[in-house]
Amino acid sequence: MARSWLPDSLNDLLEYHLSMYNFHVGLDSEHPYMSKPIGWLVQWRPTSFYWKGSEELLGTDCGSDRCIQAITSIGNIPIWWAAVPALVFVIAVLMISRRDWRVWVPLIGYIGLYLPWFIYSDRTIFTFYTVAFAPCVVLVLVLALGAVSGMLTPVPGSAAAREEERLLEEGRVGPGLPYPRGAVAAYFGFGMRANRTPLPAAWTGVPPWRLRGEGLAVVAVVLVLAVVFAAAWWPIWTGRTVPYTFWHWHMWLNSWV
Incomplete structure (x- = not known):
């Protein structure tokens, strides 16, 4: 028996975790919403969690003859998209040039919770895994906005x-x-x-x-866009009954459908 020198209880526990690990890293079944980590930071392929089509909602009043309910994992796009150049700025300016140790708080989240997924990019994985390091995305954006605004x-x-x-x-x-x-x-x-x-x-x-006035303007623009996006996308974050055209208007990219 492998690892016979271990007590049976510890051996069983280790074997249990090894079997879980081997199952998950070897999972390669196709899924319509699987996505590669390279696209996660721009929310390239969000996951559809729930969909109820017009056939199931016949007779429902939503102001249209075709009603749907949907829940998608897409994040707040102004925040996620702004956080990409913010990440470059934080690394190049705050970390390398200014050697600001505070940037390591969110960067450790990227390193520990995001980068390892590239090792398993052939596995069946999904964009909603970004929920683990979403706070780090926000912190990077806050640090960048704070730096450019002088705060x-x-x-x-x-x-x-x-x-x-x-x-x-x-x-x-x-x-x-x-x-x-x-x-x-x-x-x-x-x-x-x-x-x-x-x-x-x-x-x-x-x-x-x-x-710095220009930095404050950037902060204001990002904040306003984030609030507007949250209000506009709230119905398809929460499964509200909406017209199909309303949902389709929110699908900016074909990869979001």
Whole structure:
């Protein structure tokens, strides 16, 4: 008997977990909603959890002669799509350039809960597995938006914090002065003048002079789009009875059907 040196109880427990692992990594049966991990971050192939067609809903009043009920796993697209460039920004700017240790909190989620699925990309797997690291997606987006808007302050004692203290002492930043931008923002003309519409520090947690108008605009756009998307997609997240045309209008990509 394999591992006969182990007590029977531990041997049984280990064998039980090995059999589960071998079953799941070897599962390769075709499924219409299976998807590859490469498309998960853009929600390329969401999973349909529930569908009740017009034949089953005859006589139901939904304002149309063809009613359906559907539940799909598609995430909030403005958040997921914005989080892709945010991930690139967080890695390139915050992690590599600024060496901000805070980014490792969400990145560990990507590394531990997302990347391993590429090892099993031939297995029958689905987009809804992203629910495990969805908080990390949101945290990456929050860090990126906080950085571009000026609401993410440097880590105390870091090189960025010391540089900001030096600029304050030299009078190059502070109330009434524009906050320095990077090369890309400067190329587009941002930071030529001080922020004329500062938000109270009680709202943002940072002095108004740190805020960047273009970054605040990006935050506002992402927030508004996310709220609008959530309101528009709520009926097909929750299985409400809706006209077929309403559901079809929400299927932006053929891969969502």
